[in-house]
Structures are given as structure tokens and as C-alpha cells.
Amino acid sequence: MSSYSVASPYNTETIYQDLREGILSLKYKPGQLLSENAIAAAYQVSRSPIRAVFSRLANENLLMILPQKGSYVTLIDYDFIREIIYMRTLVERDILKQAAASCDDKLIKNLESNLRKQHRLADLGSRADHERYYQIDNEFHQICFRHVGRDLLWQILQEHQVHYRRFRMLDILSQQILSKLVDEHELIAQVISSGDTNKLDQLIEEHLVNGLHRIEQLVMTEHPDYFYSSNSN
Amino acid sequence: MSSYSVASPYNTETIYQDLREGILSLKYKPGQLLSENAIAAAYQVSRSPIRAVFSRLANENLLMILPQKGSYVTLIDYDFIREIIYMRTLVERDILKQAAASCDDKLIKNLESNLRKQHRLADLGSRADHERYYQIDNEFHQICFRHVGRDLLWQILQEHQVHYRRFRMLDILSQQILSKLVDEHELIAQVISSGDTNKLDQLIEEHLVNGLHRIEQLVMTEHPDYFYSSNSN
DNA sequence: ACTTGTACACTTGTATACAAGTGTTAAAAA
DNA sequence: TTTTTAACACTTGTATACAAGTGTACAAGT
Numbered sequence: 001m002s003s004y005s006v007a008s009p010y011n012t013e014t015i016y017q018d019l020r021e022g023i024l025s026l027k028y029k030p031g032q033l034l035s036e037n038a039i040a041a042a043y044q045v046s047r048s049p050i051r052a053v054f055s056r057l058a059n060e061n062l063l064m065i066l067p068q069k070g071s072y073v074t075l076i077d078y079d080f081i082r083e084i085i086y087m088r089t090l091v092e093r094d095i096l097k098q099a100a101a102s103c104d105d106k107l108i109k110n111l112e113s114n115l116r117k118q119h120r121l122a123d124l125g126s127r128a129d130h131e132r133y134y135q136i137d138n139e140f141h142q143i144c145f146r147h148v149g150r151d152l153l154w155q156i157l158q159e160h161q162v163h164y165r166r167f168r169m170l171d172i173l174s175q176q177i178l179s180k181l182v183d184e185h186e187l188i189a190q191v192i193s194s195g196d197t198n199k200l201d202q203l204i205e206e207h208l209v210n211g212l213h214r215i216e217q218l219v220m221t222e223h224p225d226y227f228y229s230s231n232s233n
Numbered sequence: 234m235s236s237y238s239v240a241s242p243y244n245t246e247t248i249y250q251d252l253r254e255g256i257l258s259l260k261y262k263p264g265q266l267l268s269e270n271a272i273a274a275a276y277q278v279s280r281s282p283i284r285a286v287f288s289r290l291a292n293e294n295l296l297m298i299l300p301q302k303g304s305y306v307t308l309i310d311y312d313f314i315r316e317i318i319y320m321r322t323l324v325e326r327d328i329l330k331q332a333a334a335s336c337d338d339k340l341i342k343n344l345e346s347n348l349r350k351q352h353r354l355a356d357l358g359s360r361a362d363h364e365r366y367y368q369i370d371n372e373f374h375q376i377c378f379r380h381v382g383r384d385l386l387w388q389i390l391q392e393h394q395v396h397y398r399r400f401r402m403l404d405i406l407s408q409q410i411l412s413k414l415v416d417e418h419e420l421i422a423q424v425i426s427s428g429d430t431n432k433l434d435q436l437i438e439e440h441l442v443n444g445l446h447r448i449e450q451l452v453m454t455e456h457p458d459y460f461y462s463s464n465s466n
Numbered sequence: 467a468c469t470t471g472t473a474c475a476c477t478t479g480t481a482t483a484c485a486a487g488t489g490t491t492a493a494a495a496a
Numbered sequence: 497t498t499t500t501t502a503a504c505a506c507t508t509g510t511a512t513a514c515a516a517g518t519g520t521a522c523a524a525g526t
Contacts, residue, residue, distance in 0.1 A: 278481090
């Protein structure tokens, strides 16, 4: 290594995280071309580390590599999302029931703290940072998983549901008003602390499936070019 | 390309599938060293395509690349398995209930056909092809998913539960007698066709969790070097 | 005007030389 | 004998040259 001026300030793992986060946050749009040379130049490295990164992204279905043509950010698979939501509903239902059954002051305190954060952001109206809201929304659910000792499952779900994450991001970004989402979380928290698990089934179902309807009606008309249906093709 | 004698008979995708299948079928043992040069030589290609493959495998947590040291087949994460089984139990419970509710002749015919295959293999005793049994076992569950219109979810679960697959393979390989597994499937099929969904919850739970107990008692003592616990470390 | 063909500027795929870290082995020094 | 040191045979990481396919732009021919 020639000491200075040649070495890139980025290491391969950082570049991978960067690109991945860029795709998941919709900074790189579904369908967009990502060229090895362009990315390599941007990060001041050769194509070698970029190719390793591209291979990983392609393997996660975030990038589609077409030999001799180009590499493109994958479209969001609508059918994929539907199945993930079905699974998430089943899991979340069970987790939240357990949380309600073993609810204590600590859990209530954590959930209320999270809800305050959600309110603070929602109160900003259109000036709210929607990406930040996504994080806090996620945190709400994670608190429940962690409370019943399933933090690892939460992490597994996160890592494996990359398509779902882009869908959620798009859903939140297209929300004019965040308060509706906050209200749903508020309701869930109430049910957990009151232990009234009867209402929970329908509540969770609605909370997760609502997003699917919103996407169907609103986003599919605005960004049909972002989506893809593996069944209809 | 110099026409002949130089080009490898393998393409990169084939090599990837090969190595992946090798790891999942336990042909490559957990903890075993896989060197880029060795694999490259075996497939008569340079390190470049192998590195791409290794990157993908590492990203799926099937290979651990230690820079300047070597690349090793990952150990099976015990805590990971536990969480996957928890999730699988929830999903399978719901799927099988739906299957029981919408049971028809076609479903019964498919399940019985599958069970006959299981019996044929189990009757061979110790001469049975255990890897083949794994496939048929899988097929049994897939039939149920497909019947309720969730074939895509089945595929998603398959792709994402690579650790679980190694666990199942090890479980089946260590079974002296396959008939116990066949009996469990037989019972599940009966419940589906009879529509007696009350027993289903416990049945599925046992069917999936039994493997966990078997591994705890039997395999952990025979192959402790195959396993790893992310919680205790 | 239309068609055809060619050159060129892209794209990813592969092979290879070298960089740099690690661990072992064996020889040399204490 | 013990310790230290140096050489060597590995490992993966990076940069680079070239191979080969694709699409476009533009000019020549019909």
C-alpha cells in the first residue's frame, strides 16, 4: 500500500451497507441502473470489491444483474409482500398476545415512551421526517418481540424481509398524515396494557393489511413502475 | 475464447448451486474449510467466479469468510433454529387449519400419494435413502401450502430457512427408523381429512418441536462441533 | 425516405498479478 | 534444551487487462 492518496476511504462492507441502505430507503429507485464502473468510481475503488457487493445484493433479490446489459435495482414484488404480511400477521398476533399476558410496568413504560416519540413526529405534520418515523414504528414492534424474549426472531424477520421494508418505506413516505398510524399503535398499546386480547386479532390484521390496501389504491397508481407481480408473470 | 480445452464445463450459477447444496446436505461439514483456490481448481476456473459465489454464500450465512485466514462452512445456530421452528409452527398451524376447512378429494389423493412414498422408503429400514425422505417430507407440507394458495410463501420459507434445512437434514440422517416420522404425517393427514381441527394445534407443535428435542438429546452429543448458540456467545 | 451495416461506447464475466496478513516449520542463536 | 527469528506456504483482498455481448448513433447504400 502506497501510504496515502491511493487507498479508498471506504471498505467493502461499508459500500455494501451503503448501497443496501440506499436501495431499501428508495434512494435508488426500483428499476434504476447501477453500473459497476459508476459505483466503483464513486467509491474510488476498482470493480473487484463492487462485484462482490453486487453479487450479495443480487442474491438478496435487491439487484438484478443482466450479463452484458447492466445491473438494475429490482422491482418490488407485490405477491411477495402479500405473503410476508400474511406471515407477519400470524407471528405478530401471537407475540402481542404473549405481551399482553405478561404485561408489566416496564413494557408499558417502553411503549408509552415510543408513542410519545411517534406523536412528536406526527405533530410536525408535513415537515416530519418520514424515514425517522419508519424507525420508530419498527421500534414499537421490536419492543413487543423483545419483551417476550423473541428479539432474535425480530432480527431474523428484519433481515429476511427486505422487500417488505421497501414497501413499508413507500407506504410511510406517501402518508400525508402520520397520525392515523400513530392512532393504530396507540390502540394496540391500550389493548396490551388492558389485557383485552379479544380485539387483538382484528386489530393486528387491520394494522398490517391496511398498508396493503393503501398501496393498492394510492401507490400503485403513482408508482406502477416500482412494482412487479410474480404470479401474473 | 480459444474454442476448447480451456473453458470450464461449469458456469458460475452451477457452481453456486453445487456448493450451496453441498453445504445444505451436510456434504461439506459445518466448520469445514473451503479454500477459494481448491474450489477453483476443482471446477477448473479462476478465483474470480469462486469469489462471487463465496460472497453470496457468506451473505446467506452459509460460509464465514475470515480475511487472510480462510473461509469456513458456518456452524448451525441453535437459537436460530428455535426461532424458525416457533415461526413455522404458527404458520403451519394456520395453513393446515385452512387445508382441513377446504379439504377435498384432490387434497386427500395428493396426501395419500405422498404418504405411500414415505411408507415405501421407511419400509426399507436402514437401507432407506434419508436424503430422499427429506424431499418427500418437505413435499407433504408443500402440498398443504399449495392447496390453500400459499405456494409462494412455501418457497419464501424454503429459501430463507437454510439453517433450518441443515438441522432437518441432520435430524433425518440420525433417525434410525423413519416410521415414527411417517406416523406423525399420517396422523396429520387424518386430522385434515376428518376436519377435526381441535387436535391440530398440539399435533403440529409436537411434529415440529419433536425434532428440536431429538437434536438436543441425540445430535448435540454426537455433533456438538456442528452447533453454535448466538445467545450464549 | 428507408434500410442496412459498421464503428463505438457501454455493459458484465474471467483470468491473473500482486498486496498483505497468518500460521507453521525449521533453522539459528542463546 | 529452549527461545527466537526468518523463511515459506498458505489464506483472502484489490487492481487491471482482456473477452464478449448489447445497444445506439451515424453514415453509406438502396
